[in-house]
Amino acid sequence: MGEIIDAARSVVLEVGAEHASLREIARRAGYSPGALYNHFENRESLINALAMESVQVLGAQLQSVPTPGNASDRLMLLAGAYLDFAEREPERYRLVFDLLAVPSARWSEFIVHAYPFSLIVQACAEGLARRELVDRSGRGADALAYGLWSLVHGMVMLSAHHLSSLQDDLTPLRRAAVAAHLAGISTTEVSP
Amino acid sequence: MGEIIDAARSVVLEVGAEHASLREIARRAGYSPGALYNHFENRESLINALAMESVQVLGAQLQSVPTPGNASDRLMLLAGAYLDFAEREPERYRLVFDLLAVPSARWSEFIVHAYPFSLIVQACAEGLARRELVDRSGRGADALAYGLWSLVHGMVMLSAHHLSSLQDDLTPLRRAAVAAHLAGISTTEVSP
DNA sequence: TTCATTCTCTGAACACTGTTCATATCTCTG
DNA sequence: CAGAGATATGAACAGTGTTCAGAGAATGAA
Numbered sequence: 001m002g003e004i005i006d007a008a009r010s011v012v013l014e015v016g017a018e019h020a021s022l023r024e025i026a027r028r029a030g031y032s033p034g035a036l037y038n039h040f041e042n043r044e045s046l047i048n049a050l051a052m053e054s055v056q057v058l059g060a061q062l063q064s065v066p067t068p069g070n071a072s073d074r075l076m077l078l079a080g081a082y083l084d085f086a087e088r089e090p091e092r093y094r095l096v097f098d099l100l101a102v103p104s105a106r107w108s109e110f111i112v113h114a115y116p117f118s119l120i121v122q123a124c125a126e127g128l129a130r131r132e133l134v135d136r137s138g139r140g141a142d143a144l145a146y147g148l149w150s151l152v153h154g155m156v157m158l159s160a161h162h163l164s165s166l167q168d169d170l171t172p173l174r175r176a177a178v179a180a181h182l183a184g185i186s187t188t189e190v191s192p
Numbered sequence: 193m194g195e196i197i198d199a200a201r202s203v204v205l206e207v208g209a210e211h212a213s214l215r216e217i218a219r220r221a222g223y224s225p226g227a228l229y230n231h232f233e234n235r236e237s238l239i240n241a242l243a244m245e246s247v248q249v250l251g252a253q254l255q256s257v258p259t260p261g262n263a264s265d266r267l268m269l270l271a272g273a274y275l276d277f278a279e280r281e282p283e284r285y286r287l288v289f290d291l292l293a294v295p296s297a298r299w300s301e302f303i304v305h306a307y308p309f310s311l312i313v314q315a316c317a318e319g320l321a322r323r324e325l326v327d328r329s330g331r332g333a334d335a336l337a338y339g340l341w342s343l344v345h346g347m348v349m350l351s352a353h354h355l356s357s358l359q360d361d362l363t364p365l366r367r368a369a370v371a372a373h374l375a376g377i378s379t380t381e382v383s384p
Numbered sequence: 385t386t387c388a389t390t391c392t393c394t395g396a397a398c399a400c401t402g403t404t405c406a407t408a409t410c411t412c413t414g
Numbered sequence: 415c416a417g418a419g420a421t422a423t424g425a426a427c428a429g430t431g432t433t434c435a436g437a438g439a440a441t442g443a444a
Contacts, residue, residue: 018210022402032423034404039421043402097349137368146350147343147369154346157289158338176329177339184376214431226433227393235431 001039004029008050013091017047017098047095054092059115061085071127072182078120079152079178083171086156093156121145133185144185151181193231196221200242205283209239209290239287246284251307253277263319264374270312271344271370275363278348285348313337325377336377343373 007029011020022043026033040046061084065077086093125141127133137143155174199221203212214235218225232238253276257269278285317333319325329335347366 021400023400033402034424035422037403135368136372137365139365139368143365143368146347146365147372150346150350150369151339151343151373152346153350154342154344155338157349158342158345173329173331173335173338176327176331176335177342180328180339180376181343181373182376184372184374213429215429224394225431226395229432230392 004031004036004039004046005050005053008046009053012047012050012095016091017095020047022046051095051098054089054095055116057089057092058082058085058096059119062116062119071123071130071132072186074123075120075127075148075182076175076178078123079148080175082116082152083156083174097153117145117149120149124148132187134187135185147185148178148181151177196223196228196231196238197242197245200238201245204239204242204287208283209242209287212239214238243287243290246281246287247308249281249284250274250277250288251311254308254311263315263322263324264378266315267312267319267340267374268367268370270315271340272367274308274344275348275366289345289349309337309341312341316340324379326379327377339377340370340373343369 004025008020008025011025011028014020022036023033025046026036029036036046040049062078062081065074065081068074068077121141124133124144128135128141128144133144135141135144155170155177196217200212200217203217203220206212214228215225217238218228221228228238232241254270254273257266257273260266260269313333316325316336320327320333320336325336327333327336347362347369
């Protein structure tokens with residue numbers, strides 16, 4: 001079981017999720033192809049199991065950011081940690097969000113109530129409670145978190161490859177975009 | 193040539209790009225599988241050709257939005273048109289952004305200099321010139337457009353499926369997020 | 385018109401893929 | 415020790431993208 005996941009991880013990190021064949025995973029784990037079906041329903045659910053693991057990694061990463069007094073400072077740190085994760089482990093990141101693309105009841109519950117997203121929601125909720133943030137939509141912290149998460153996720157997807165005019169290091173650019181967004185949902189000025 | 197693209201489109205819109213097999217496309221176009229290789233280098237470049245077509249559709253959609261006096265009003269309309277396109281033609285949208293995920297020099301030039309993105313950049317540039325927008329990163333209109341595009345793209349990707357707590361109609365929620373972002377890059381108040 | 389060249393399509397083949405299943409082999413329980 | 419349940423195998427099936435020799439049609443030149 002664990003050795004299969006290990007093999008799957010090594011293959012996925014090497015050739016990407018969509019080119020990771022069941023047969024190669026089985027080969028690396030020391031099994032015949034059919035044997036994997038005793039442990040996973042099919043290829044997809046094996047890859048999903050791997051993605052779940054990556055969600056935990058991302059969650060742990062976010063959980064380890066410090067908690068400064070100011071809500072928008074905290075959100076800035078969370079966004080930074082998120083972007084770092086995507087940059088450092090792009091294949092892991094892809095895994096998580098390829099999974100998101102496939103609707104699945106259990107998964108959607110997981111992503112909302114488990115680590116990554118809920119941390120952002122929490123920070124937004126606290127910001128609203130302390131009146132450091134303002135909610136224009138009237139839908140509360142979830143709505144604010146949705147906007148922020150979308151922004152950060154979108155930035156990763158539209159990465160450096162495709163924006164040659166922006167080139168080089170996107171970090172300051174991304175920081176500026178997040179800062180601008182935070183300014184738009186803050187009652188006070190955002191620190192630079 | 194045209195009939196192949198037509199067949200490809202019909203298959204892709206039916207079963208999605210990743211499940212659209214070359215053989216089914218050939219079957220529908222009235223060719224044998226191998227014949228397609230006289231017109232396209234391989235399956236991928238055939239799908240790419242289809243995606244290019246969709247970029248044009250998206251571009252036309254954006255080009256048809258009115259041009260109000262205020263820059264942030266215009267950006268709001270552009271964002272709305274973008275979200276509409278993604279909602280109305282999800283398979284087309286996926287096609288465009290699956291293409292974006294694969295680095296390709298020619299494509300990156302295309303996406304930056306051709307319709308969709310450049311329209312947003314233009315609107316940002318005009319806003320900056322008229323001092324209706326403010327650029328915190330010092331990287332000009334491209335940077336502002338990058339942030340906005342990321343936000344909108346991210347919102348589409350993290351769609352309703354996965355955010356059960358938000359449920360139902362995301363439109364007002366999205367409008368609020370875009371408005372918040374625009375507020376963050378505007379010098380004046382954003383109209384509600 | 386006739387010949388030669390170039391283009392285009394076919395159909396078979398190759399090496400893959402995910403998945404199923406009868407068979408065999410282990411491991412644990414009574 | 416016998417039997418039951420779990421787990422692995424290896425062959426098979428239907429599907430995939432891609433290549434390629436050969437057949438035909440189209441084109442241009444003499």
